[in-house]
Amino acid sequence: MRKFYRVAVLIAMTAMAGLSFAGVASAAEDCAHRFGSHQQVRDGGGLQDWSVTDLKESGDVAPGFPVAGQLWEATATVTAISGTSTPVIPNFNAKTGGSSYPVLWQVASPQGISAATLAQGQTSTGKIYFDVTGGDPKAVTYTAGGAKPLMWCCSEAMMAMPTDECTCCADMKEPCPCCAGMM
Template sequence: MNVTKLAGAVAATAITFGIGAATIAPASAVDNIKPFGNQVRMLDSNGFPMIGYTVRDLSPSSDPVPHNGQLYEATMTVDAFGGVANPEIQRFNARAENRAMYRLLTAAGIGGPVQPGGSATGKLYFEVVGEAPNSVVYNDGTRDVIAWVPGPPEGGTRP
């Protein structure tokens, strides 16, 4: 799936309904679309980098995490710039091409404060009960602010 096709799918409005952990909700255009493996930096009110998120490797998981559907995982690295960063892990969701959204089930190795200049890497887990997800999104409660999609990382190499 290319980035243009994903942006069009995400921008479409869908009917709200629930099926287990999956929901389709009204969607809006994603502010920032990046291939998996790229860091996106969130800025503070002065425009300085505050926290960086890098998501990669969304795939089925066999980790021993309690779930009912198919378990998926994505690796995430959180970097702190300037001050202590408090990752907002609960804002991450997996999304399928049909716009089904799978909320974060749990996270391992990330989620607590990251000290200035520090980094934490762990896994995000999603319980999938429908179409397989192909992207991970950061949603601010109203819209998808960031989406990581398949494709080579910018610069052509993986960090």
């Protein structure tokens, strides 16, 4: 009986430790504006869920578009949460501490995200491109006419951006608490 009790206590302690670590990990992953986070925006009668990841210099070609600087890319995913939804690709910008680079929505690339209307539950994933003629971008924004744009900005490289450029951190004197451990 004593052996059973020890095993039961050990199992309970292991389960509690696992839950504690899971809570810490999910708190770090729940940052509303971290690359990879899901953010929602209304589109007419529908609701879209967007996620942006992997902002980096691109090795792709921009067919039919004369790039003036360095081509950058990010991967965007959109899901129609409710109703039909049309992704508005021109709403994206890449941002540095002081410059903004509009998305090259007119680039017809096989890797690019489709702007085709999605039925409820459908998802589209692809690249979005930016012609960067100055400093390296640190964030990607999506402006849909609301008070604040959606923004993805937090990773080790992105924390070099001033906090007043981050819509989630603009009123803070210190870096965003959900990104503080990333510096």
